[in-house]
Amino acid sequence: xxxxxxxxxxxxxxxxxxxxxxxxxxxxxxxxxxxxxxxxxxxxxxxxxxxxxxxxxxxxxxxxxxxxxxxxxxxxxxxxxxxxxxxxxxxxxxxxxxxxxxxxxxxxxxxxxxx
Amino acid sequence: xxxxxxxxxxxxxxxxxxxxxxxxxxxxxxxxxxxxxxxxxxxxxxxxxxxxxxxxxxxxxxxxxxxxxxxxxxxxxxxxxxxxxxxxxxxxxxxxxxxxxxxxxxxxxxxxxx
Numbered sequence: 193x194x195x196x197x198x199x200x201x202x203x204x205x206x207x208x209x210x211x212x213x214x215x216x217x218x219x220x221x222x223x224x225x226x227x228x229x230x231x232x233x234x235x236x237x238x239x240x241x242x243x244x245x246x247x248x249x250x251x252x253x254x255x256x257x258x259x260x261x262x263x264x265x266x267x268x269x270x271x272x273x274x275x276x277x278x279x280x281x282x283x284x285x286x287x288x289x290x291x292x293x294x295x296x297x298x299x300x301x302x303x304x305x306x307x
Numbered sequence: 308x309x310x311x312x313x314x315x316x317x318x319x320x321x322x323x324x325x326x327x328x329x330x331x332x333x334x335x336x337x338x339x340x341x342x343x344x345x346x347x348x349x350x351x352x353x354x355x356x357x358x359x360x361x362x363x364x365x366x367x368x369x370x371x372x373x374x375x376x377x378x379x380x381x382x383x384x385x386x387x388x389x390x391x392x393x394x395x396x397x398x399x400x401x402x403x404x405x406x407x408x409x410x411x412x413x414x415x416x417x418x419x420x421x
Contacts, residue, residue: 237412297349
């Protein structure tokens with residue numbers, strides 16, 4: 193079974209600084225997606241970034257980028273120039289591309305941003 | 308446009324009430340999902356509809372009854388709930404059939420069972 197591990201329950205970053213959120217996963221599959229979702233206190237789950245396992249290039253969305261290490265099964269999220277609005281719970285998630293697969297979430301990490 | 312809408316935003320109900328949650332998407336997505344989320348926990352999958360057919364039921368108690376009237380609409384009918392069913396109920400959709408592609412979430416319905 194696939195598992196996703198986010199070992200740090202909380203992190204804090206100074207506004208305008210850079211922070212990296214860690215995620216590791218375990219799978220025997222070779223074709224899958226990895227995601228980072230953000231859930232602010234308003235509770236809307238928002239997609240931050242997506243990575244296809246077959247792509248070697250790390251995904252980037254504005255201030256958000258990932259470090260995808262397929263062999264190490266590691267998928268970290270880097271947030272540059274942190275803003276107060278980045279404060280939220282962040283979930284790492286895995287999805288196998290085969291039929292009947294289910295999105296597997298990590299436990300999440302709460303990120304606070306200090307002004 | 309990746310919008311999934313859910314109504315109501317908040318719902319308070321007694322254990323003997325019957326109520327329904329509604330989810331809608333107009334993106335032409337073929338799979339729709341119900342999740343239950345407790346505070347500071349990841350979402351837990353409840354049901355999946357793929358091409359309007361129920362494809363996954365994660366052993367959810369029968370007091371929760373899903374319905375997919377058409378490809379854009381997903382309902383969750385609630386009856387005789389327990390206080391431990393109080394949670395945020397999230398709906399999601401994905402473009403392809405179940406399990407394939409990115410899931411986009413709605414804002415959720417916060418349910419309180421008294």
